[in-house]
Each structure stands twice: as structure tokens, then as C-alpha cells.
Amino acid sequence: MKTESYKGSEDTFKRIWNKIKELCLIKEICADELEGIGLGIPGPVYNQSIVKIAANFSWGNDFNAKKLMEEITKHKVKVENDVRLIALGEQRFGAAKGYENAIVIPIGTGIAAGIISGGKLVSGGFGAAGEFGHIVVNKEGYNCGCKLKGCLETYCSSKGIIQEAKKLLEENKTGKMYEAFKDNINSLDASDVFKYYKQEDKLAIQTVEKFSKYLAEGLGVLINILNPEIIILAGGVAKSSDIIIPLVRKYLPQYALGISIDIPITVSELLDSAGVKGAAALII
């Protein structure tokens, strides 16, 4: 369902609760008997309760999502950052099952890292850990929405791929991808670039190579600092993991210490349900 956050947090949360009750009816579960509610939300979530900064919704800083949801539902509520819940879902039920040290990296319009260290989610001092998309990889690079310059996210996200491909198309005006999109360049999607990569279009290859090299650089940073046992790519862009993973492996030896370059890199098992299952895992 749509968040419709402009109607206010109480309205959104009440609609979520109504939807939960509706689903309980369908599943023949008595809503009163729910053990609790796990809630995923973007932004820095502190102490599984408070959204510190209003980065995505205009519900104010230090928004106590746990308290509001508990008032509305009369159930125990735990709140966590959405990316961390994806990581938790994969660790309990998916591709990271059995690993105490795993990093799950959703790549969509943005990129972030859900980090599990010693079996626990890494949240940071005020819940802002995992902002992997905003490590600076090119000091002379693109401006990022976060106000930094040359962030990983400006290359390693669907937005970044589209931006880079458009730039190359406009500069070079050649190839199959150019022919297909020259009259409607704004309809170009990241998945199109991977499609034309498979058709050996030169500009698509350049775009995907650049994406993969920067992703390898970012993974090298995570590997050297955190020494995970496994890295799991998730999100829309990970649907092209058959292309991405071999390319990342090609570039990784330039960025990760030799002892770590054989690290398994794989793809989400739970896909779109990882976050929901992670939210359930918070309560379980």
C-alpha cells in the first residue's frame, strides 16, 4: 500500500494497523494474539524505536515510531532501519543463514549496507550505520543528494547507471542502445543497460564496467574494514547479478586484501520479502 506520509504519521500507522487486522482475518489469526509488530522504516533508527532524522518522511526528527505504533495497536512494537531488516531477513531465513558476519547490500535507486557482525546487527551510535552509499569514491565526481561529492551511490545505483549511460549516449550517439533510446532517452532504465550489455553494445558495456569497478572498490572497503564471511547483493539491480558478480570479482583484487578476495558474493534469496521477514525476525 502507499505510505501517503503527507497525511501524517498517525494516519499512515493506523492504515498499516488496519491492513494487519485485515490480513489476520484472511489468515484466520486473532489480531489480539499477535506476539508483536516489527516495523521497518528508512532513516537512522535508534534503539529500535526512534527515527532520529526525518530523511524520508516529514514526520520530524526524533520521531518515536515505536511509541506511536504501540499506542495505536496495543501491541509490543520494535522498529528498525529498512536496510538492516533486509539483512536480518536474509540472515535468519535467506542467503546469509548460518553466517555470523554478513553484509547485505540492496542496490536500487540508492545503495546501502546491512551489516551483521558477531551475529548482531550493526546499528551505530544513533542508528545511522550502513550508509555505505555515501563513502566518497571520486573526489572529482558527481554531486550527490546528500551534499557530498563523488559518493559511491552516484555510480552504484540504478540512478547512477542511468546517469552514466545517458552521458555516454549523448557523447557518442552510436550503437544498439543509442538507436533504441535516441528519441526517448528519459525512458532508459538500469535494466535496459544490462539488456544491451548482453547484446554487447559498447556503451552499455562501458557503463556496466564502470558500475562494477566502483562496486568492487566499495566492497573492498567493507571487506578490509569488516572481514565479512559473505556478501549478498539485493534490490532491483541485483537481478543482473549474473553480469555484476563476475565483473566485481574481476576488479576486487585491486581493492580487497589478498586473504579476503575469495569471499563468497551471492544474491538475495528472499528478494522483495527480505524486509518483511526481517521485521518478523525482530519479534521472533
Next chain:
Amino acid sequence: MKTESYKGSEDTFKRIWNKIKELCLIKEICADELEGIGLGIPGPVYNQSIVKIAANFSWGNDFNAKKLMEEITKHKVKVENDVRLIALGEQRFGAAKGYENAIVIPIGTGIAAGIISGGKLVSGGFGAAGEFGHIVVNKEGYNCGCKLKGCLETYCSSKGIIQEAKKLLEENKTGKMYEAFKDNINSLDASDVFKYYKQEDKLAIQTVEKFSKYLAEGLGVLINILNPEIIILAGGVAKSSDIIIPLVRKYLPQYALGISIDIPITVSELLDSAGVKGAAALII
């Protein structure tokens, strides 16, 4: 005491144990009553027992330091990576006391990070977490001893400072620092560079600015990924923290997300005793 590791691990460990017994006599402690022995060692330490890779001593891979020390001493032994013990020492008894999320960064001939997240040391899958010195910050940079190119350590270490200063001295042949070292450039030490920085020598300023900018870049990476509450600089180079910290603060806004740039950055309280106290904390 000297490690004299070429005599073999058993010889080194026995000499350590003899030294412990000697110190017990001086302190009028009965060695039999020791609760246990905490041992710090460089390299990736797995499960507080095994040194996975023989990076610093030629005692072989998968060297079970815990087992050997327990056999020699008949006491309970816990082993940990030396940098992580420095972090643990600072957290229990020093500048990181009271913080659940702290990063301690010893800067000497190398640079690494001892990471505490949610009150626990971050060790990684096989004990290799914290290799912060080997994140690549300049793809066209210097070759590093680790076989990567442009590692943070090639700039942000006493070795890096000396290398950079020598290069500038040889290229420019000017200034107070040049006059002092032109005939014995190999005696130049990192502390000299900070000394001439204070005397406003241009080449010393350039060297220290470059060091500080790369350190800010590295800290930005740690901050964005881990959201620590405090960063503590340690090791020999941190003796010039009065110069380094303001410069790092100047550059940090280019690399750390806005919500984090006010993070406290301070200097070790325990100095050379941090590692020893961290080793004790392992047992306590």
C-alpha cells in the same frame, strides 16, 4: 622485551611466561592465583585463540597461540589482535569509556582501526576486521606492502609522512626543513615534519595537509559505514593530535555525512599501556 620470534613460538612464549612470573614476584602476587592471561598479537586472530595468517611472525598459518600459551602456563589464556586490544583498553579504562560504539585508530608505522560496535569488539569472519589502512584512497597512488596500490596507509602513517616529505624535499629543495635535513634526509622522522609544520615550513605544511586530508577521507568512510559515537587517535603519530585533529575537522565535511560531522575526535588516554590494559580486560 624483544620478541625474538626467529627462535620459535615456544621460546618466545616461555620467555613471556618467565617475565610474568618475575613481575608477579616483584608485585608479591602468587603466579598460581592469576585468573588468566590476555595475549595481544598482530595479525588476524580468530575466536580469541588462533592467528590465521603468519603476517608478522614466521610461526605458520593457523597458529594456535591460546593452546600453546595454556600448555606452557597451565592458565586460562585469551588471545586477541593487538589493535583490537588497544581499542578494548581505551573502552574499559580510557578515552572510549562509556561508549558502546567507538573506533580507536593507532597510527604508527601503519594504521588500523579497533572497532567497538554495540559494546563488542568487531573481529570479522576470521579475525581480520579493522584493516582500515588498506582501504584504497588513490587508485594511482603508491604501491603498498600488502600488494594493493594507493592504500590509506601509504599516506596516513609515519612511513607515509616520511615518504611524502622526502619526495617534496627532493623536488623543491627549499625551506627550513630542507636546510635541516638536506645532508641526512634518511634521518627524517614523522615527528620532525610536525615540528617544522609548527615553524610554518611550506613543505612540512603540504605534507601534513595531505596526511590530514587522507585521514579525513578514511574517517569519513568509517563514520558513514559504522556511525561511531567517538573516534580516538592513538600511536606515535597521535602525539601531534593538536595539529592533526583541527585539520581533519577541516576536511571531514567533504567525506562524512552532515549528520555525523560533529562526532568527537580525541586522542588516546592510555597511550602505550592501552594494549596491555586491553589484554587484562579480556580476562576481567
